[in-house]
Amino acid sequence: MQKIIVGRDKNDLKEFGERGTIFIGRHIVGEGEEAHLTNPIHIDVIRPHILLVCGKRGSGKSYTAGVIAEEMCLLPEEIRKNLSVIMVDTMGIYWSMKKPNEKEKEILQEWNLKPKNIENINFFIPKAYAKEYQNAGIDFDYPFTLPCSELTAMDWIITFGFSPVDEHGIVIERVINKLKDSGINYSIQDIIEEIKQDKKANQKVKDLLTGMFNVAEEWGVFEREGTPIEEFLKPGGISVIDISHYLRSSSGWSVRTIIIGLLARRLFQARLMARKSEEVETITGEERKKLPMLWLVIDEAHQFIPTKGLTAASQPILTLIKEGREPGVSLVLITQIPNKLHPDALSQSDIVIAHRLTAEADIKALRSIMQTYMHEDILTYINNLPRKKGTAIILDDNSEKVYTVQIRPRLTWHAGG
Structure with a gap:
């Protein structure tokens, strides 16, 4: 069955074919009881993208982000080694990717898939919480700090x-x-x-x-010296930056935004320098140390780049949105309230995965980025989705098409709701 490839125009399809794509689900054809699953849907990961994942609470947003991250680790080695995934975990749910999804074993079998853990994943926690984790017997890989x-x-x-x-x-x-x-x-x-x-x-x-x-x-x-940025950029792997601990702090979101703001700034600078180094290598033939291209996944993105007001993360993340594609930075922005997300994030998203939304303000926000290739109102597309968790519509600005999709089941355990 022919694959549907999201995120590629005709020229890229001709050049790359199906190489460098990840499997996220199957195309839904029909409505209601007549709906059935057909072609596999893949997303391009060779080119940089701004990917927006939205939907109301419990619709499957974080689950979808987990599927995307899993797939990055399943790519062929020659492609995988050039990519790195960093997941900003605001709710403490991505640690479970180290464990196979045994609880959905039967569902996975229906998709000809098997439970699997991700080995090439590092779990980072703020240094201050290392002892607390050790005393509680909770596994982590590295404590991290950032340079003051x-x-x-x-x-x-x-x-x-x-x-x-x-x-x-x-x-x-x-x-x-x-x-x-x-x-x-x-x-x-x-x-x-x-x-x-x-x-x-x-x-x-x-x-x-x-x-x-x-x-x-x-x-x-x-601290005076921070964790080297290269330690977060794991070739062919995932780094989970867990900042969920600050939920307990009275200034919780302020702490998280200043951390992620600085991290985003450092990642952008690192990829800028790496891009220049790659260009020099192309010109001179001199082999240089490589830094993988980045896919940065940010949950609760509206808290970091809100519609109104500024956070310490606003400018660094908006810089990634506007200028990150050239040095090879992709973003996956996850939100349950797209109307609270900065308009630049909406307008610059070339791929949108929209799970079920019901709030009029959120529907209106998505309407603001509706393209001419959409034949019906976005609410019609969403209302026609089967009432099942993990269903979504995909807006692809690259191929100028709209698809309905059932996201595939996770291979790894999902600790979220």
């Missing part, structure tokens, strides 16, 4: 809820600029010492900022 000195003054100002023009923001700007001018790799304690010694700030402002930076140090992720 690579955060900007604006990162801290946004995270703490200040303005760059209020007295707190001005002090942060002055202190961070002074430390950056020194050229050293500094820590949060260095920031605190500079605040204490700042002669222009009044004591009340100093005390408040000192307290806030002390709390930031307790997050246990920003």
Whole structure:
């Protein structure tokens, strides 16, 4: 049966054929009781893409993201080694990919598939939680930290809820600029010492900022030296960055956005340099160290790049959206409320996997990116989906087609709902 390939135009289909694609499900033909599964649907992973996965709670968004990640690890070695998947885990659900999906064994058999664990996967947790994990007997691969000195003054100002023009923001700007001018790799304690010694700030402002930076140090992720970015970019594998622990923190989302903002910035810079190195290698023939192209999966994406307001992750992720394709960065953005997602993320998505949505505001958001090749209203497409978990419509801006799909069952255990 002929494969449907999403994410490729006619030229790419002619050049690559079926190579470098991942199997995500089967095409649904018919409606209601007449619906049945036909052609396998594959997604291109050779070219960079912005892929939006949306749907209401429990419709299968995170499950779909897991299928995409699994498939990356099943690609032929010559393709797989050039790709790396990083999954931002905000809910603590992707650790289970190390275990086979025995509970859906019968469903997998219907698809001629078998339960399988992913071996080439690393599970990263913030360094501060390493002992807690060890004491609880929970497996992880590596604790991670990020370099404090690579955060900007604006990162801290946004995270703490200040303005760059209020007295707190001005002090942060002055202190961070002074430390950056020194050229050293500094820590949060260095920031605190500079605040204490700042002669222009009044004591009340100093005390408040000192307290806030002390709390930031307790997050246990920003240090003088951070985990080398290459350790996250595993050729042919998956790195899960678990930041779900900060759900317990009163400033939970602020912590997560500053972490992912810095991570996104570092990944973009790393791939920019790698791209330049690849070009030099092409010209000179001199073999250089390679860094794989990146697929960055971000759950709860609307929390990082909201429609209104800024987070510490807004600018870095929007930079990836607008400029990441050239250096080989793909994004998978997952959200249950697309109307809360930054409009640039919607407009730049060339592949949309939309599970069931019912809120009018979310339907309206998807209508805003409807293309001329859609013959019916998007609500009609969604309403015609079988009432079954894992069904979705796919909007493919590359082939200018719309498909209905049943996402295949996971090979690995899914810990989410």
